[in-house]
Amino acid sequence: MREYAPSSSVGLTLYKLVKRQMLAGLSAGEWKPGEVIPAEKQLSQRFDVSIGTLRKAIDELVAENILIRHQGRGTFVAMHSREQHLFHFFNVVRHDGLKAPPDVALVQFAKTRADKKTCEKLGIASSAKVFKLTNVLRLNNAPVQVDEITVPEALFAGLSESQLRNRPSTLYSLYQEAFGLNVIRIDERVRATPADEEQARLLGIAPGTALLQIHRIAFSYNNQPIECRVSYLDTRHYEYCPRVAQ
The missing domain is CATH 3.40.1410.10 (Chorismate lyase-like)
Known part of the structure; x- marks a missing residue:
């Protein structure tokens, strides 16, 4: 995934930056509709943030119906039904x-x-x-x-x-x-x-x-x-x- 330049992050909190980077990956087709996204530990290492910060970004994406959590299975990219x-x-x-x-x-x-x-x-x-x-x-x-x-x-x-x-x-x-x-x-x-x-x-x-x-x-x-x-x-x-x- 292409990381954002520092100039694009002015005024954004850390979890918002993570959310933006995840949206960039979704837009590029890195994670396709219906697919599970990587585990939280893997993503937190990738973005160099804590699990708590990562979860806050994912929480917003779930609230916006972009991602869907399935208990015991992981978090998936939403599909249109x-x-x-x-x-x-x-x-x-x-x-x-x-x-x-x-x-x-x-x-x-x-x-x-x-x-x-x-x-x-x-x-x-x-x-x-x-x-x-x-x-x-x-x-x-x-x-x-x-x-x-x-x-x-x-x-x-x-x-x-x-x-x-x-x-x-x-x-x-x-x-x-x-x-x-x-x-x-x-x-x-x-x-x-x-x-x-x-x-x-x-x-x-x-x-x-x-x-x-x-x-x-x-x-x-x-x-x-x-x-x-x-x-x-x-x-x-x-x-x-x-x-x-x-």
């Missing part, structure tokens, strides 16, 4: 509070060049190539949300329509398993918007119906943005309810 996606990244619930995994259908997939705003959000070069896809999410056999998703071609080289249609689990599981990109947090902003003709058609509503527009940026390790998404939620029977951080 359908359940994890549902409770950490899917923030739609029925008005009575019921939360269920959606059925997702791909309706459009293309490779194109990103506009300036998307390039800024993803931190990529102007007019860089991206993959754009549109999904319709259904709950209780009714369409409730349209997702318009953009990812950089440079990070998702070879992404195909077949992969998207035939993936066995969630989209974020595909990112992780096929491209080594682990979504560890999201940033979302919401506003109201009227449905345009295409959104109305996909959701089975009248054009102009009020929708909740949700702007999301998904981040991997070291705050690397890997996905830009705009969702359109029909709130007649469902609502946006983000998970409160613990």
